[in-house]
Amino acid sequence: MKKNIALITGGLGFIGSTLAKTLIKRKIVSNCILLDNFGSFINPLKTNYNDYRQRRIISDKRFIIERGDASNSQIVLNLFKKYKPTLVYHTAALPLAKIENLNATEASIGSIDATKNLIENLNFVRSLTKNYSIKRFVYFSSSMIYGDFKIKNIHENIEANPKEIYGTMKYAGEVITKGLCNYYNIPYTTIRPSAVYGPTDMNQRVSQIFIEKAIKEEKILIQGKDEKLDFTYIKDLVDGVILASLKKNGVNNTFNITNGKGRSLLEFTKILKKYFPKLNYKITSRDNFRPKRGTLSILKASKLLGYKPKYSIEKGIKEYLSYLKEINFY
């Protein structure tokens, strides 16, 4: 196979590593360069902290792990010179809206500094290198850029209106991606995922917390009786990202890639109760910090890319639990 290389920033992360394994498995690329600063945003001293990173990437010469920060110009310049990746997936960023001591400076490193650094150096190395063509720069944004969902099915043309730090920085990264890629004539795609869940997530998002609490027979606190999220199984997200990054229709476009159906935290809990009948939960008031969310429209991705998610939360939870059983989590 001709060398066809993908650079994945945040390649040891939950999404980045799953994407890398899928690109290799489907023979879309011959190698994946995984640039990662080995960072973590969760307090490792928490009693329920699990580090799944050793399970994410197996030792295999098709995966090349490069330690470093994606905002570091020297590191990124050297990587582009050395590997000349044709696909760049930029997932590296502070990945959560609510964490201890969050501030705009820290949240801007991955979303702003790294985004402009990657695009600038990509353009520079391309200009020096004969026959180096870049197929796509993919920026990972978030549904948090919409702020409160004001309509039933949030589509991509709804104006961004982030209401907290994380969503604001994610949106700034979108603007940088669009502006710089247009200026340098680099084909780009922006992905807006939401509530991604599945094997090896270790960022203590609501799905991981609920599943682990159900297993440990600890009480689940549901913040908001009607609180809905568009829970997206990791495999569906990766399918959508790959379609968006390879299809012509994905060029210079933005896509919601989710399940396309908001489901309540209560529904999620009730599905878990079928597996863990002793599960106990309590409904408390919603956390006003978070934007009011629900369903993201995936009509655009479905029409332009042929994206079709396969995992309802029933199916996703089943597969996630089988994985946890397989690794003797319970």
Ligand SMILES: NC(=O)c1ccc[n+]([C@@H]2O[C@H](COP(=O)([O-])OP(=O)(O)OC[C@H]3O[C@@H](n4cnc5c(N)ncnc54)[C@H](O)[C@@H]3O)[C@@H](O)[C@H]2O)c1
């Ligand atoms: N998981 C979700 O539900 C979700 C939803 C919407 C958007 N996203 C976005 O998807 C991306 C990936 O999220 P994830 O869930 O895989 O998170 P993750 O924490 O599992 O992965 C992020 C990885 O990036 C690395 N990293 C962070 N900053 C870096 C930097 N400056 N340089 C190099 N490496 C860096 C971390 O070490 C980590 O391995 C993020 O940009 C996040 O904002 C995720």
